[in-house]
Amino acid sequence: MSTEPLPVPDLTVPPPGLPRFPREISLCITGRCNLKCRYCFYADEMAARNDLPTERWLALFAELGRLGVQRVCLSGGEAFTRKDLFELIDGIIAGKMRYSMLTNGTLINRDTLAAFAVGKRRLRLDSIQVSIDGSRADIHDQSRPPKSFDRALAGLRLLREAGFPVTVRVTVNRANLDDLPNIARLLLEDVGLPSFSTNEAETMGSARCYGDSMVLTPAERRRAMEILADLNKKYDGRISANAGPLALARHFAEIEESIARGERSRPGRGKLCACGGVFGKMAILHDGTIVPCDMLPNLTMGVVGLHSLGEAWRSSPAINAVRYRRDIPLSSLPSCRGCAYVGFCTGGCPASVMARYGKLNVRDPLVCYRIFKGEEPADAV
Amino acid sequence: MSEKTYRANEVVSCVDEGEDGAMLYNPDKDDTVLLNPSGRSIWALLSAPRTLDEIARHLTTAYPDVTLEQARQDAEKFIQSLVPHFVTASPDEH
Numbered sequence: 001m002s003t004e005p006l007p008v009p010d011l012t013v014p015p016p017g018l019p020r021f022p023r024e025i026s027l028c029i030t031g032r033c034n035l036k037c038r039y040c041f042y043a044d045e046m047a048a049r050n051d052l053p054t055e056r057w058l059a060l061f062a063e064l065g066r067l068g069v070q071r072v073c074l075s076g077g078e079a080f081t082r083k084d085l086f087e088l089i090d091g092i093i094a095g096k097m098r099y100s101m102l103t104n105g106t107l108i109n110r111d112t113l114a115a116f117a118v119g120k121r122r123l124r125l126d127s128i129q130v131s132i133d134g135s136r137a138d139i140h141d142q143s144r145p146p147k148s149f150d151r152a153l154a155g156l157r158l159l160r161e162a163g164f165p166v167t168v169r170v171t172v173n174r175a176n177l178d179d180l181p182n183i184a185r186l187l188l189e190d191v192g193l194p195s196f197s198t199n200e201a202e203t204m205g206s207a208r209c210y211g212d213s214m215v216l217t218p219a220e221r222r223r224a225m226e227i228l229a230d231l232n233k234k235y236d237g238r239i240s241a242n243a244g245p246l247a248l249a250r251h252f253a254e255i256e257e258s259i260a261r262g263e264r265s266r267p268g269r270g271k272l273c274a275c276g277g278v279f280g281k282m283a284i285l286h287d288g289t290i291v292p293c294d295m296l297p298n299l300t301m302g303v304v305g306l307h308s309l310g311e312a313w314r315s316s317p318a319i320n321a322v323r324y325r326r327d328i329p330l331s332s333l334p335s336c337r338g339c340a341y342v343g344f345c346t347g348g349c350p351a352s353v354m355a356r357y358g359k360l361n362v363r364d365p366l367v368c369y370r371i372f373k374g375e376e377p378a379d380a381v
Numbered sequence: 382m383s384e385k386t387y388r389a390n391e392v393v394s395c396v397d398e399g400e401d402g403a404m405l406y407n408p409d410k411d412d413t414v415l416l417n418p419s420g421r422s423i424w425a426l427l428s429a430p431r432t433l434d435e436i437a438r439h440l441t442t443a444y445p446d447v448t449l450e451q452a453r454q455d456a457e458k459f460i461q462s463l464v465p466h467f468v469t470a471s472p473d474e475h
Binding site: 020021065066067068070093096097098120123124126 | 392393394396398399404406408409411413
């Protein structure tokens with residue numbers, strides 16, 4: 001038998017240094033939502049799956065606490081559509097964990113605030129993020145129908161005035177591109193938030209149906225980068241982004257600065273290493289499916305109640321395939337061969353390429369500096 | 382007056398980290414601390430109220446080369462590093 005190393009990693013073996021279990025877990029506690037957002041990555045086939053019942057979630061929270069999870073992020077669907085939401089939150093508290101929430105904000109009212117005041121629900125809440133996509137109803141409601149702007153803004157104001165740790169996410173799309181300065185004014189000046197974060201609509205979930213009206217064209221993305229970079233200067237860095245046009249503007253600016261200094265690469269770049277999330281987090285969907293990330297719903301690692309969570313975390317090929325991307329040099333990919341910028345690149349989000357191409361080990365053209373510079377056609381894969 | 386006793390704060394979770402010891406987490410304070418294996422063995426003792434002398438005697442049993450006086454000093458230093466987020470004192474000293 002050959003002793004030559006295999007050309008592929010053993011995906012049942014985790015990479016060295018992996019924690020025994022993640023400290024954070026994303027939990028999509030429901031597939032139901034009262035809105036029909038036109039770029040929701042969690043829509044599409046996800047709505048056909050059933051929600052886990054209350055007792056299953058409570059048993060899961062107890063197990064997560066025993067395994068050393070310190071914080072969970074609750075999303076959906078819309079978390080506030082669950083009638084047992086506060087029972088679930090109390091289960092998280094009993095499991096000795098903290099929590100954060102992602103919400104469309106439309107179901108938050110004074111009764112909701114009163115419910116948060118019970119026990120340690122407020123003490124253990126790290127943050128509650130409301131999605132706002134426009135400064136006016138006619139803009140916000142284009143991406144987040146039906147008619148949600150007034151209720152979302154009312155929910156946001158209630159949380160802010162009551163001193164909750166509220167944050168806002170703006171998802172940049174074709175409908176709100178020109179409204180970004182007004183959105184910044186609304187959130188930072190009128191509502192008085194210390195900051196807000198941005199991302200962009202991508203071709204996944206319901207955007208597969210509505211993509212033409214939602215997903216930015218390359219020219220619009222370039223404009224969004226300029227607008228957000230200017231706004232961030234105006235507001236002293238109070239706009240943040242881990243992905244999307246503002247993050248991309250920062251990334252490309254760093255590349256240009258490195259090139260100006262005569263550098264040919266940067267530490268930790270040059271491989272498909274963009275996603276660090278899978279080394280410290282995983283996600284559980286509303287039907288109990290364990291996945292590396294809620295944006296990778298088809299990479300099944302196991303099912304709650306059927307499979308060991310610890311085993312899934314360490315030994316599932318589905319998550320290890322994402323982790324071992326970081327060992328793949330970009331220069332080995334046909335799309336990146338000969339690129340002068342691979343030494344600065346990380347290849348982009350695995351969920352984006354999975355949604356677009358059904359493959360993990362390809363680069364994301366949205367984050368490609370060579371395409372941005374016009375040195376490669378924008379439709380190149 | 383009765384001697385002060387110490388016990389694990391009931392809100393704190395303890396997760397075994399193998400050879401590294403154990404991780405304590407207080408979710409109310411969002412505070413963590415990593416215990417080495419001897420710290421982990423003291424933590425196990427604190428499921429019930431203990432005096433510093435009781436903890437020191439436990440240490441001298443586990444480490445026979447350590448004197449009772451030294452063990453008491455080590456126990457006090459260890460406990461004080463965990464009060465109040467991870468260990469509660471009775472009567473309360475905070």
